[in-house]
Amino acid sequence: MSSSSEEDLLFAVALLANEEEEKRERKVWVHNIYEKRETYGEFHHLFPDLLKDRSKFFHYFRMSQEKFYELLNLVKPCVERENTTFRRAVPCEERLAVCLRFLATGNSFRTLAFSYRLGETSVRRIVYDVCDAVWTKLVPIFMPQPDKEIWERNELEFRERWNFPNCVGAMDGKHVVFDKPANSGSLFYNYKKSFSIVLLALVDANYKFVMVDVGALGKNSDGGIFSNSIFGRKLQQNKLDFPPDKILPGTNELMPHVIVADEAFPLQRNLMRPYPGDESKRNTEKRIYNYRHSRARNTCEDSFGILSKKFRIYQRKMQVSPEHMTKFVLATCVLHNFLREDHPNLLAELIEEATPALQDLRGTGGTYTGSALRIRDRFKDYFSSHAGSVEWQERMINVGRRNTNE
Incomplete structure (x- = not known):
């Protein structure tokens, strides 16, 4: 081998050794x-x-x-x-x-x-x-998987606190907005022209989440979001382990346990939605039902408000993947329950500092059965009866109408 070839070889070996040394230095280098x-x-x-x-x-x-x-x-x-x-x-x-x-x-x-x-x-x-x-x-x-004991406790609290017997939870859904994920097309594009995943939640009478379902695509129809969720399928298949039907207080009327929701959800045997606005305007009993329904259902709306005001990630358009956004939503929902009774006075101060940022689902309704209609009508009759009425309900339903007439 010539001397020049030997020099070239030695130079190449030295160069490689120097590169390896630089790599080792970079591995342990800290800014x-x-x-x-x-x-x-x-x-x-x-x-x-x-x-x-x-x-x-x-x-x-x-x-x-x-x-x-x-x-x-x-x-x-x-x-x-x-x-x-x-x-x-x-x-x-x-x-x-x-x-x-x-x-x-x-x-x-x-x-x-x-x-x-x-x-x-x-x-x-x-x-x-x-x-x-x-x-x-x-x-x-x-946030344990609910069983009969949990459903019965929820029913007692809704009956005593919100005057809605046989109610075991309030349900609603919200769009959680974030930046458009890369290469996602219109998968997450919702009706409000933003990109989102959906948080579907069931809440108890004390503003705690009982069940949550996170990750449905923002483009999906709101009725489809519920029917395709794990919770929706279990409700339709009667697999939520609800207690047996129960007599309404002060009556002999045997009624199923129900969940209250807004117009975005279908009317089912165990899922009550309010009467349509045009229909209830002409009927005092239906307006009373809608008022009582709304009192119970607002626990879910209020829970979303507390959640989004406590955790400001809901007020930003996060630049993360849908999978990671789902992690954040799940973590904040269970933290919400963990912190529910933590210094309520300080929490009230905190909540006053922000406005809610979650977007509503659209009201799409859906098909319903005659039995579901009859169950809602029986709740309607009960809330207007001597056994089921509360003294302030007629005053409350007339407040808005009186202001309108003025």
Whole structure:
């Protein structure tokens, strides 16, 4: 081999060795910004001060300190990471703080990355992992699969609090808006000319979610969203484990347990919707029924309002995939139940700061059977009878009419 060939070979070997060394250096290289995370990162310099002020802590994380650490203990086994040779893992407490701040504000991953002095990819991974852990660990405790005992408790609360016996839940659906996913065409394009997935929820008398179904395409018809959901299919197939029919208080009238919903849903044996507006205007008993129906159904509307005001991700057009948006929705729904009784006074202050951002489903109705019509008529008659009426109902249904006539 000539000397020039030997020199070329040695040069090539040296070059490859140098490239390998540079690769190794890049693998362990950390930007100066991230190196100072434990000194200037938002968690390390702000969190200790937040712990000294209960109100500020609540407004920052949307929960009290007690709930924060209760939640941390629940999700810690799923989100804890081990230190490696090259870097220390982000502590569980900080990981939870990053995720909760994301859900509370809807700030971009890049914004959070700068404020917490973490890599943008790390922030994304942390938020996805913690949301998964929140749903996995909390849903068996705070949103368990309903059984007869849960349905019976719900019926008692609707009867005593909202004057609607035999009601076991209120149902509604909302479009959760986000940026158009790449290469999705019109799959998520809804009737309000935005892109969305659908949150379908059943709520109890205390504004807690009983069941949620998330992820239906925004383009789907609203009637189809319900009929194709797991909840809708179980209701139609009588597989929700409802208690046996029950006598209405003060009567001998045996009636089924029902769910109340608005005009977007079909009238069924166990699913009541209001009378059409034109029909109820000419009939006082139907207007009374609609008023009583609305009182019970508004628990679901109010729950959506609380959810969207507490977690501001619903007031932003998130630039994420539908799968990740579904993770956020599921996590916030079960967190809503977890936090329902957490410092109601501070929650009221928080809710006043924002307006609801979820979009309604369209009222499409659907087919119904004669038995469903008869069940609704029997509720109508009951609410206007001596046994089932409440003293203020006629006054309430005449308030709007009196103002209109003036």
